[in-house]
Amino acid sequence: xxxxxxxxxxxxxxxxxxxxxxxxxxxxxxxxxxxxxxxxxxxxxxxxxxxxxxxxxxxxxxxxxxxxxxxxxxxxxxxxxxxxxxxxxxxxxxxxxxxxxxxxxxxxxxxxxxxxxxxxxxxxxxxxxxxxxxxxxxxxxxxxxxxxxxxxxxxxxxxxxxxx
Numbered sequence: 001x002x003x004x005x006x007x008x009x010x011x012x013x014x015x016x017x018x019x020x021x022x023x024x025x026x027x028x029x030x031x032x033x034x035x036x037x038x039x040x041x042x043x044x045x046x047x048x049x050x051x052x053x054x055x056x057x058x059x060x061x062x063x064x065x066x067x068x069x070x071x072x073x074x075x076x077x078x079x080x081x082x083x084x085x086x087x088x089x090x091x092x093x094x095x096x097x098x099x100x101x102x103x104x105x106x107x108x109x110x111x112x113x114x115x116x117x118x119x120x121x122x123x124x125x126x127x128x129x130x131x132x133x134x135x136x137x138x139x140x141x142x143x144x145x146x147x148x149x150x151x152x153x154x155x156x157x158x159x160x161x162x163x164x
Contacts, residue, residue: 019160021156022064022153022156022157023063023064025149025152025153025156026064026065026066026149026153027058027060027066029145029148029149029152030058030066030067030068030145031058032145032148033058033068033141033142033144033145034056034057034058034068034141036140036141036144036145037056037068037137037138037141038053038056038137040136040137040138040140040141041053041056041078041135041137044135044136044137045135046078046135046137048095048098048099049098051072052070052072052074052075052078055070055071055072055075056068056069056070057069057070068138068141068142069138075138077132078134078135078137079134079135079136079137079138079139080134080136081131081132081133081134081135082127082131082132083131084127084128084129084130084131085127085128085131086124086127086128087124087127087128089117089120089121089124092120092121092123092124093105093116093117093120095120095123096116096119096120096123097116100116100119102116
């Protein structure tokens, strides 16, 4: 037998085991990013109904490929903010109604309805004038996890190459 072959086979076995562990390491960090994104939404005070926070999920695309994301349409404007634009009034009416615990529109007095619509129109004008502020939740989660993931992968693979 060639000198050092036992050591070579031992190290190759360690590398194979390390490669099997890579997917687990990436998965662990993807779920960590999901938890951090949800935490960021809460810290940002961006949670109103919980729909966006509850929609953030992690799924496997392939070996060592995981994606953390959401399918909620308004996630992007929350993350990045918006330029000034004229949003539709109906969702703003609903937002103001829920935010101020005003009950159902059908059970409101005409005066209360008038106040509700005035508040929603005021919000609409503010967004039309200023846009909306960004409330990043995914980017900070990614930034927090990416270096931890890199370090974990480097440690695992370096250890395998050194025969640990």
